Amino acid sequence: MDFADELQGYRKQRGMSQENLAEVIGVSRQAVSKWESGQSNPEMDKMIALSEFFGVSMDHMVKEVSGNQEAVPPLVTGNFHADVTAKYHYEYKSKRTLFGIPLVHINVGRGIHVAKGVLAIGNIAVGGLSVGILSLGGLCFGALAGGMISIAGLALGLLLAIGGLAAGIIAIGGLAVGIFAIGGLSIGMFSLGGCAIASRIAIGGYASGHIAIGDVTKGAYTILVEQDHFSSIQAEQVRGLINQEYPRLWKPVAEGIIAIFE
Incomplete structure (x- = not known):
């Protein structure tokens, strides 16, 4: 045979x-x-x-x-x-390193496989640029990501987070929580979204904040949108409120908010 x-x-x-x-x-x-x-x-x-x-x-x-x-x-x-x-598993680790860390480490397969490198791709990835189901590092992509900048289903970013659920200084997502939050439901110091809740300025369909701008508003100072058109609001009116209530607000932030209505 x-x-x-x-x-x-x-x-x-x-x-x-x-x-x-x-x-x-x-x-x-x-x-x-x-x-x-x-x-x-x-x-x-x-x-x-x-x-x-x-x-x-x-x-x-x-x-x-x-x-x-x-x-x-x-x-x-x-x-x-x-x-x-x-049985499926693939791993590649570059011989070149930076401070003892591989420049590239790819470790993927069925099961738990961890990749650690400047560029890390794995089921669990940890690196400067990381891509994985769970990714941690500087710039992160994955189902669950935590890092300086994170883009994921669930994103936690020290600086920027983008995802279905996003939390960071700047958060963009279906549910966004941050100092600057943009999303379907946004919660932060400054919020923009369908439902915007903010400690300072909220802009949205429903807006709740010290300054609230939207179709339905709740706050110390409110501006109602006419017929669902934000263009009905005068930029100078918003500028006046911001200068009155937050005269020390960082100018780029103030101008960015005002620009929405220009």
Whole structure:
């Protein structure tokens, strides 16, 4: 029996499809098909993976490829229950480092895999630029991200956070919490959104703040929007209120708010 027949026999004894085996070894189904039809033979690294998976010695596998007809060691029969999806994993770490940290570290796969580098990509990523399900660092992208600048489903940023739920000095999201908050529901010192709640200036459909500007307002000083058009509000009116209530407000912030109505 040649290698092609042996491989097919091992696979069927495990109750596996060609797709299952291909995913375990990290190749395409077409590659497994070619091995079993005798059109090609696996490369050495794939041969090693096959021998380890089927519990067959490397010598035995190599001899089968070269045509040796030794007896096939027995395999455990029965339905295949192994978790083929758990085998997937890829890792790359650059040899170049910065202060002992790899410039690039990629560590992804099913399970928990941590990447640490200047550029880090992993299930969990920690780095200057990090991309992962959970990412931490300077500039972060992921489902959950925490860093200087974070863009994620749940984003926590010391400076800027953008996400479904965002919290940071500047927060932009469906729910935004920050000193400057912009979102569907925004809560902060200065808030802009569908529902804006602020300690100082709130602008939105519903606005609640010391200065509140919107369709529905609540605050010490309120300005109502006419017919849902913010253009109905005069920029000088807003400027006057800001200068009256917050004369020491940082000018770029004041001018940014006023610019909304110009």
